[in-house]
Amino acid sequence: xxxxAIVFAAWGAxxxxxxxxxxxxxxxxxxxxxxxxxxxGGAAAAALLTAAAIWRVGVRRSxxxxxxxxxxxxxxxxxxxxxxxxLLVGASFGLFLLLIGAxxxxxxxxxxxxxxRARRRLAxxxxx
Amino acid sequence: MSAVAPALREVPxxxxxxxxxxxxxxxxGVVAFAFFIAGxxxxxxxxxxxxxxxxxxxxxxxxxxxxxxxxxxxxxFVVPVALAAGLYLVPLQVGAADVAAPRLALAGLWLxxxxxxxxxxxxxxxxxxxxxxxWGFDPxxxxxxxxxxxxxxxxYGVVMATVAEMLWAxxxxxxxxxxxxxxxxxxxxPVFSWTMVVTCLMVLxxxxxxxxxxxLLWAQRHVGGVLxxxxxxxxxxxxxxxxxHPVVYVMFFPFMGMAAEVVAxxxxxxxxxxxxFVVALLAFSGLSMTVWGHHMFTxxxxxxxxxxxxxxxLVVPAGIEYFDFLGTIWxxxxxxxTPFLFALAFLAQFLVGGLTGVILASPPLDYGLNxxxxxxxxxxxxxxxxxxxxxxxxxxxWFPKITGxxxxxxxxxxxxxxxxxxxxxxxxxxxxxxxxxxxRRIAVYPRGSGWRPLNELETVGAFVIALATAVFLFxxxxxxxxxxxxxxxxxxxxxxxxxxxxxxxRFNFTALPPIRxxxxxxxxxxxxAARVATQEAPA
Numbered sequence: 001x002x003x004x005a006i007v008f009a010a011w012g013a014x015x016x017x018x019x020x021x022x023x024x025x026x027x028x029x030x031x032x033x034x035x036x037x038x039x040x041g042g043a044a045a046a047a048l049l050t051a052a053a054i055w056r057v058g059v060r061r062s063x064x065x066x067x068x069x070x071x072x073x074x075x076x077x078x079x080x081x082x083x084x085x086x087l088l089v090g091a092s093f094g095l096f097l098l099l100i101g102a103x104x105x106x107x108x109x110x111x112x113x114x115x116x117r118a119r120r121r122l123a124x125x126x127x128x
Numbered sequence: 129m130s131a132v133a134p135a136l137r138e139v140p141x142x143x144x145x146x147x148x149x150x151x152x153x154x155x156x157g158v159v160a161f162a163f164f165i166a167g168x169x170x171x172x173x174x175x176x177x178x179x180x181x182x183x184x185x186x187x188x189x190x191x192x193x194x195x196x197x198x199x200x201x202x203x204x205f206v207v208p209v210a211l212a213a214g215l216y217l218v219p220l221q222v223g224a225a226d227v228a229a230p231r232l233a234l235a236g237l238w239l240x241x242x243x244x245x246x247x248x249x250x251x252x253x254x255x256x257x258x259x260x261x262x263w264g265f266d267p268x269x270x271x272x273x274x275x276x277x278x279x280x281x282x283x284y285g286v287v288m289a290t291v292a293e294m295l296w297a298x299x300x301x302x303x304x305x306x307x308x309x310x311x312x313x314x315x316x317x318p319v320f321s322w323t324m325v326v327t328c329l330m331v332l333x334x335x336x337x338x339x340x341x342x343x344l345l346w347a348q349r350h351v352g353g354v355l356x357x358x359x360x361x362x363x364x365x366x367x368x369x370x371x372x373h374p375v376v377y378v379m380f381f382p383f384m385g386m387a388a389e390v391v392a393x394x395x396x397x398x399x400x401x402x403x404x405f406v407v408a409l410l411a412f413s414g415l416s417m418t419v420w421g422h423h424m425f426t427x428x429x430x431x432x433x434x435x436x437x438x439x440x441x442l443v444v445p446a447g448i449e450y451f452d453f454l455g456t457i458w459x460x461x462x463x464x465x466t467p468f469l470f471a472l473a474f475l476a477q478f479l480v481g482g483l484t485g486v487i488l489a490s491p492p493l494d495y496g497l498n499x500x501x502x503x504x505x506x507x508x509x510x511x512x513x514x515x516x517x518x519x520x521x522x523x524x525x526w527f528p529k530i531t532g533x534x535x536x537x538x539x540x541x542x543x544x545x546x547x548x549x550x551x552x553x554x555x556x557x558x559x560x561x562x563x564x565x566x567x568r569r570i571a572v573y574p575r576g577s578g579w580r581p582l583n584e585l586e587t588v589g590a591f592v593i594a595l596a597t598a599v600f601l602f603x604x605x606x607x608x609x610x611x612x613x614x615x616x617x618x619x620x621x622x623x624x625x626x627x628x629x630x631x632x633x634r635f636n637f638t639a640l641p642p643i644r645x646x647x648x649x650x651x652x653x654x655x656x657a658a659r660v661a662t663q664e665a666p667a
Binding site: 010 | 144145146148231232234235237238239243246277281284287288305325329334337346350366367370410411413414415417418421429430431433434634
């Protein structure tokens with residue numbers, strides 16, 4: 001969808017214009033306020049890079065049936081999110097929580113792999 | 129009997145792990161609304177404290193209350209509910225069968241739940257919840273000034289909520305890029321979907337700055353030597369506000385999109401100036417990434433002239449958008465339904481918030497008003513009097529689509545009237561108090577200041593808002609219990625979501641109408657009317 005890439009590119013260019021205007025205003029103080037223009041310039045560059053990626057990949061529109069191959073329920077996604085949350089909180093609240101979080105995260109990842117294998121099986125069956 | 133609200137009657141556990149974008153969005157909306165109630169209760173305690181001029185809670189508890197009120201409303205209610213609306217409606221509006229990457233969206237829902245619980249667990253710690261405001265500014269939030277674990281829990285909660293929000297934004301943008309129906313070009317996307325696109329651009333390119341800021345804050349608290357001295361504090365503020373101002377527009381654009389759909393439908397007119405509106409949205413969102421420094425005018429550490437220029441320049445795209453709204457209403461065949469009344473109030477009240485923002489965009493004026501209740505009034509007029517009113521417009525408008533039943537119109541108008549009165553009673557006096565010098569975040573104000581009567585008035589207003597919210601919840605309960613079936617398109621609306629059943633099936637559509645503009649259903653009706661007119665005309 002190359003037109004979508006144009007939206008990202010135009011938006012990134014617009015941020016780029018304002019980064020340039022900011023540099024004009026900064027003049028002598030610009031080394032001390034690096035963070036100020038780096039953040040905006042960085043966002044502009046990231047938007048332009050995203051546009052380039054979308055343009056290059058030329059993302060194709062998925063057929064409507066593709067969505068229907070996704071499992072209707074995904075407990076694994078929920079478990080993974082909870083596991084990652086526990087891991088994060090465990091960073092301050094002790095090894096026990098880190099270990100619980102790691103266990104839950106592994107369980108979630110395992111579930112996702114299982115779901116993905118089931119989806120592929122379903123896709124193969126549909127193809128044949 | 130209609131097949132009413134099966135989405136709301138599913139087996140609870142299965143519903144919580146569903147990958148259906150509508151179910152995820154509905155769950156997210158319910159979670160976010162629960163946090164709205166919780167954050168609102170904190171506000172009522174704060175208002176009681178200020179009406180009594182102290183004595184209700186200690187100053188330390190008051191600090192926790194305003195921190196958790198702001199954090200809950202921003203991180204756990206307004207942004208999530210805005211993105212929930214996008215998750216529900218964008219796939220329907222662009223004619224997609226599902227959202228892109230629904231498992232990521234589901235993971236985001238659970239991250240938000242974990243984040244919210246984590247943040248609120250701060251109240252259970254010995255030192256209480258975080259006290260460093262929703263900004264968590266360093267050095268207020270570093271170890272010597274915030275020694276408890278409440279601030280750590282706040283930090284983790286915010287990280288989880290922010291990651292969740294980025295996941296949803298990615299899903300919505302990917303849906304627009306990949307999943308649009310044949311014929312749905314970018315310039316045929318409904319206004320609401322466009323507002324979601326620009327919202328998601330801001331989420332994806334501004335929110336990472338918050339994660340960096342919080343990462344540095346975590347390192348400062350647990351390792352030290354990261355945010356050192358004045359430069360460290362300023363660096364944190366730069367990073368925070370690079371997120372913190374775009375987030376204001378993340379809390380505005382989706383709701384403006386909701387109001388735009390409501391206004392067009394109930395004016396029985398095509399949305400006026402659609403191409404200009406889209407260009408203005410893109411310009412507005414880009415410009416809103418460049419204004420963060422106006423929060424730091426008084427610091428002497430940002431380029432005030434530049435940020436004043438960009439902040440003032442926002443009135444140009446905003447003016448175009450207001451002009452489009454007025455152009456749509458002008459000579460429309462208006463229907464004064466509850467959603468339309470909320471949308472009109474959004475337009476009027478957001479204007480107050482927007483125009484007072486222009487005052488704050490001027491550094492000399494900001495020097496006088498910064499950190500006063502004037503600022504509190506300004507952002508509550510934008511976020512509550514503005515966005516929350518548009519949200520309710522959207523809720524009343526799309527409730528029939530989501531559940532298959534109509535909300536009660538008379539109760540809706542009572543809700544609207546109470547909200548209007550309560551909101552203006554609560555927030556307008558803050559302008560006066562701010563101009564008189566009442567600073568924000570104070571638990572007690574000077575005895576002889578004469579500020580008590582206005583504070584009492586604000587507190588009455590806050591309780592009227594609470595009453596209005598109770599009326600809304602009662603309306604929802606009554607409407608779901610004594611059902612008035614809505615049909616597929618009760619409002620004669622314009623966009624694709626009204627072409628499917630209410631509520632929509634798992635994969636949204638069985639067939640799509642031809643898409644020739646951003647209002648395909650209006651096209652169909654106009655086409656049918658033209659055909660009838662041609663047939664009735666004498667040969």
